[in-house]
Amino acid sequence: MRVTIKEVAIEAGVSLSTVSRVLHNNSKITEETKDRVNKAIKKLGYHPNFIASSLAGKPTKTIGIVIPNDSDELFKNTFFINAMRGISIYAQKKGYFLMYSFSKNDEEEVRFIEKYIRSGWVSGIVLLNAYENDKCINYLKDNDFPFVIIGSPSESKDINWVDNNNYDAMAEVVELLISKGKKNIAFIGGSKNLRVTKDRFAGYLSVLEKNKITPQSGLHFFRNSFSESEGYNCTMEIIYSGIEFDSIVTTDDLYSYGALKALEESGRKNIMVTGFNNTPKSSYINPSLTTVEINADELGENAARLLIEHLENKNLKPSGVLINSNLIERETTT
Amino acid sequence: MRVTIKEVAIEAGVSLSTVSRVLHNNSKITEETKDRVNKAIKKLGYHPNFIASSLAGKPTKTIGIVIPNDSDELFKNTFFINAMRGISIYAQKKGYFLMYSFSKNDEEEVRFIEKYIRSGWVSGIVLLNAYENDKCINYLKDNDFPFVIIGSPSESKDINWVDNNNYDAMAEVVELLISKGKKNIAFIGGSKNLRVTKDRFAGYLSVLEKNKITPQSGLHFFRNSFSESEGYNCTMEIIYSGIEFDSIVTTDDLYSYGALKALEESGRKNIMVTGFNNTPKSSYINPSLTTVEINADELGENAARLLIEHLENKNLKPSGVLINSNLIERETTT
DNA sequence: CTGTTAGCGCGTTCAA
DNA sequence: TTGAACGCGCTAACAG
Numbered sequence: 001m002r003v004t005i006k007e008v009a010i011e012a013g014v015s016l017s018t019v020s021r022v023l024h025n026n027s028k029i030t031e032e033t034k035d036r037v038n039k040a041i042k043k044l045g046y047h048p049n050f051i052a053s054s055l056a057g058k059p060t061k062t063i064g065i066v067i068p069n070d071s072d073e074l075f076k077n078t079f080f081i082n083a084m085r086g087i088s089i090y091a092q093k094k095g096y097f098l099m100y101s102f103s104k105n106d107e108e109e110v111r112f113i114e115k116y117i118r119s120g121w122v123s124g125i126v127l128l129n130a131y132e133n134d135k136c137i138n139y140l141k142d143n144d145f146p147f148v149i150i151g152s153p154s155e156s157k158d159i160n161w162v163d164n165n166n167y168d169a170m171a172e173v174v175e176l177l178i179s180k181g182k183k184n185i186a187f188i189g190g191s192k193n194l195r196v197t198k199d200r201f202a203g204y205l206s207v208l209e210k211n212k213i214t215p216q217s218g219l220h221f222f223r224n225s226f227s228e229s230e231g232y233n234c235t236m237e238i239i240y241s242g243i244e245f246d247s248i249v250t251t252d253d254l255y256s257y258g259a260l261k262a263l264e265e266s267g268r269k270n271i272m273v274t275g276f277n278n279t280p281k282s283s284y285i286n287p288s289l290t291t292v293e294i295n296a297d298e299l300g301e302n303a304a305r306l307l308i309e310h311l312e313n314k315n316l317k318p319s320g321v322l323i324n325s326n327l328i329e330r331e332t333t334t
Numbered sequence: 335m336r337v338t339i340k341e342v343a344i345e346a347g348v349s350l351s352t353v354s355r356v357l358h359n360n361s362k363i364t365e366e367t368k369d370r371v372n373k374a375i376k377k378l379g380y381h382p383n384f385i386a387s388s389l390a391g392k393p394t395k396t397i398g399i400v401i402p403n404d405s406d407e408l409f410k411n412t413f414f415i416n417a418m419r420g421i422s423i424y425a426q427k428k429g430y431f432l433m434y435s436f437s438k439n440d441e442e443e444v445r446f447i448e449k450y451i452r453s454g455w456v457s458g459i460v461l462l463n464a465y466e467n468d469k470c471i472n473y474l475k476d477n478d479f480p481f482v483i484i485g486s487p488s489e490s491k492d493i494n495w496v497d498n499n500n501y502d503a504m505a506e507v508v509e510l511l512i513s514k515g516k517k518n519i520a521f522i523g524g525s526k527n528l529r530v531t532k533d534r535f536a537g538y539l540s541v542l543e544k545n546k547i548t549p550q551s552g553l554h555f556f557r558n559s560f561s562e563s564e565g566y567n568c569t570m571e572i573i574y575s576g577i578e579f580d581s582i583v584t585t586d587d588l589y590s591y592g593a594l595k596a597l598e599e600s601g602r603k604n605i606m607v608t609g610f611n612n613t614p615k616s617s618y619i620n621p622s623l624t625t626v627e628i629n630a631d632e633l634g635e636n637a638a639r640l641l642i643e644h645l646e647n648k649n650l651k652p653s654g655v656l657i658n659s660n661l662i663e664r665e666t667t668t
Numbered sequence: 669c670t671g672t673t674a675g676c677g678c679g680t681t682c683a684a
Numbered sequence: 685t686t687g688a689a690c691g692c693g694c695t696a697a698c699a700g
Binding site: 336338339340350351353354355357358382383385386387388389390391392 | 676678680
């Protein structure tokens with residue numbers, strides 16, 4: 001049987017509550033009795049039982065992480081494991097436990113959240129959503145349960161979120177191209193409904209404007225899925241259209257791989273290409289791809305920070321955090 | 335406030351214990367009262383409180399996963415995230431919760447295990463060890479706490495483990511080379527103290543023997559660290575030694591990358607090379623690398639199965655499970 | 669400053 | 685077959 005607070009009390013010759021007080025250094029206690037209690041704790045090797053502590057009203061100090069089981073995303077990059085590690089770095093420092101669950105789809109995702117909440121285990125939740133998932137957010141808001149989302153919520157007010165600074169990141173990419181003398185820059189992105197696409201496109205436009213370059217809608221592509229073939233098709237479209245272009249930025253490395261393929265097949269030279277996400281492949285291909293590194297670690301760490309801060313200070317207002325990413329220059333922009 | 339068992343009891347007009355019995359369909363209960371209770375549960379939207387349930391003596395149905403924060407390993411492949419997903423697939427099916435923690439080093443690893451056990455949260459632990467970590471194993475055994483290890487424990491008896499079938503995997507690789515007419519096959523592996531190295535080397539030897547090929551110790555290399563440069567150095571050594579060789583097998587893709595580099599620099603042609611672990615780079619390089627895919631998902635799933643089976647049946651004997659891997663043939667063996 | 673006491677929500681005796 | 689009562693280990697009033 002494990003050592004309980006009671007045995008410590010007896011050993012130290014004090015009452016249960018005194019021991020509890022020493023444990024939480026709540027009210028003032030004589031140094032002397034505090035010493036006696038601490039000695040007893042050491043001697044008996046006492047460790048508090050979190051379960052009992054939680055039952056008695058203390059927060060569980062446990063955070064649940066909900067991961068979408070989108071295999072594509074999962075295999076292609078190390079985003080999730082890095083985000084999870086980021087979360088763990090902050091949470092463990094603060095003495096929090098972490099729970100996780102993979103969910104096959106939206107529905108299951110909500111079910112797990114429900115289970116986390118209902119069971120009483122967790123006191124806060126981190127949503128690790130690649131895209132939007134309003135079902136989860138709504139459920140959490142309806143239940144007034146503390147949570148933070150990594151990614152771009154469609155409605156960012158009244159919720160805690162952490163996201164990349166997509167606007168600035170794309171602006172930096174475009175500025176690089178312009179500094180290299182490029183002017184006719186094509187843009188290939190995901191669905192315009194995604195906030196991440198909107199933000200990156202806005203960053204793109206802002207730099208064009210700053211440099212007095214008129215955006216040409218014929219060079220703008222928004223696709224509903226992320227794939228090499230979409231990138232290939234878009235690039236071919238540009239080429240066939242005859243619109244002049246000297247470079248291509250995309251919101252995902254996958255598009256860029258397709259674009260590079262199209263450029264090679266059609267014999268187009270000197271077209272600079274950039275990607276996004278720094279997928280493993282980007283550094284191995286030839287030419288290697290200039291892309292943007294998402295700081296998943298930092299995203300996770302800040303998500304944990306935000307959540308825990310709100311857990312420990314209930315009347316904090318929800319807030320959002322933008323994390324900067326790193327532009328990685330490689331051969332496709334030389 | 336959440337709905338408690340008490341409110342259900344009142345609603346159904348029965349006692350607390352009756353509700354509890356219905357929940358666990360323990361002893362016999364009249365269909366009629368069972369119905370009444372179930373209706374009350376539905377009506378009130380009752381969900382059991384796991385915390386209270388655990389305090390009262392039920393198992394927590396929670397598994398702790400300890401992940402080494404070896405950044406090298408973490409970044410280079412998707413092993414961990416896949417193993418974690420594998421674990422989740424089985425555990426979630428069985429209604430278990432999962433906790434995880436990253437640890438910087440052995441010492442911290444033991445500390446987390448200690449915390450998991452002492453806090454009372456978890457009822458079993460999965461060790462996700464890249465290599466051996468006897469400290470953790472010893473601690474767990476000393477405390478007689480249920481656990482399973484993914485990887486190769488140095489002492490496999492009396493503990494639950496899940497590992498790749500390294501012997502067979504390497505045998506398959508060597509057989510492939512022999513089927514391609516290769517005879518003088520070099521072996522580059524990690525430390526001979528590692529069981530994984532021993533097993534793979536044994537698989538290698540077995541096939542040579544089967545094919546009446548005399549192993550040449552001049553072609554066998556065991557290095558203490560996994561890196562491209564080690565692979566490069568070993569290969570150069572072979573070349574300088576003048577010993578005839580027509581192919582190289584390694585126990586890690588990293589060695590193979592170094593080997594390929596050495597072969598190219600020294601202008602050696604027609605040397606087949608194979609790796610291990612199917613790192614992302616292996617499919618992108620030119621020529622692409624023939625390697626062995628570790629089924630991390632399956633490792634995780636079986637680890638969870640083993641642990642949960644032992645959790646639910648205390649007098650089960652510890653056992654080990656070997657998971658088969660897949661040989662991926664690519665250009666370096668054509 | 670410290671002890672006493674009453675729960676937290678549930679499982680499990682022991683009687684009935 | 686069901687109910688009453690106690691306890692799991694701890695926290696938080698309320699006294700003193």
